[in-house]
Amino acid sequence: MMLFGINFNLYYLILIGNVRTALKSEELHWYLGIIGISTLAIAVNISGIVNGAGQCLRYAFFQVSSIITTTGYSTADFNEWPTFSKAILLMLMVIGGCAGSTGGGVKVSRVVIACKSIVRDMRRLLHPHAVQSIRVDDNPVDKKDAHAVMVFLAAFFMLFAVLFLITSLDGYDMVTSATAVLACISNIGPGLELVGPLGSFAIFSAPVKIALSFGMLFGRLELFPMMMLFVPSTWHRS
Secondary structure, three states, X not given: OOHHHOOHHHHHHHHOOOHHHHHOOHHHHHHHHHHHHHHHHHHHHOOOOOOOHHXXXXXXXXXXXXXXXXXXXXXXXXXXXXXXXHHHHHHHHHHOXXXXXXXXXXXXXXXXXXXXXXXXXXHHHHOXXXXXXXXXXXXXXXXXXXXXXXXXXXXXXXXXXXXXXXXXXXXXXXXXXXXXXXXXXXXXXXOOHHXXXXXXXXXXXXXXXXXXXXXXXHHHHOHHHHHHOOOHHHHOOO
């Protein structure tokens, strides 16, 4: 699961013998770092309810790999895990895999650029006249690309908010409703509480299921191409 959450372009670089360039990928470093830190944090957090360090690491590593790559498998009922562990899994649902991989979510590359944009703007406040640029893999990120990432993130969370309001009409608790929406947009599979690994989306009403179905399409086919279908001018003849 973890291997197929990596950008497939890196595998191409390895196949043509450019292994060093592939291993220098900043997105790859972030991706592996997120998996490693999340696995260790969850393993420590669940040590009080799971016997043995090896068992804790196995449960944590499998679940982290499954969630961040949006594969949807589970070997444990993580609904029973402490809130801290579930919060980490929730963040991984948003992040997703690398760009150019089989994973869903907002993608690690966008998270990297968003974080660097925040740091750049904070530095601008301290040094207004300094020239600040965002660099990924030692290459400058174009302003249009950085802006496109922020617009995508804004659209992602606006879609989440709309679907969350629709889902909440069924009257289930906020965690169930919110994670159901997030699981659909990011194509995760399970959420938390009633839609956890032992739960089901069958509890929702037909209108909410239709809304969540659109959420899955938005998440898999990308947001803006799907949004264009709802713009009247898209269907006008030129």
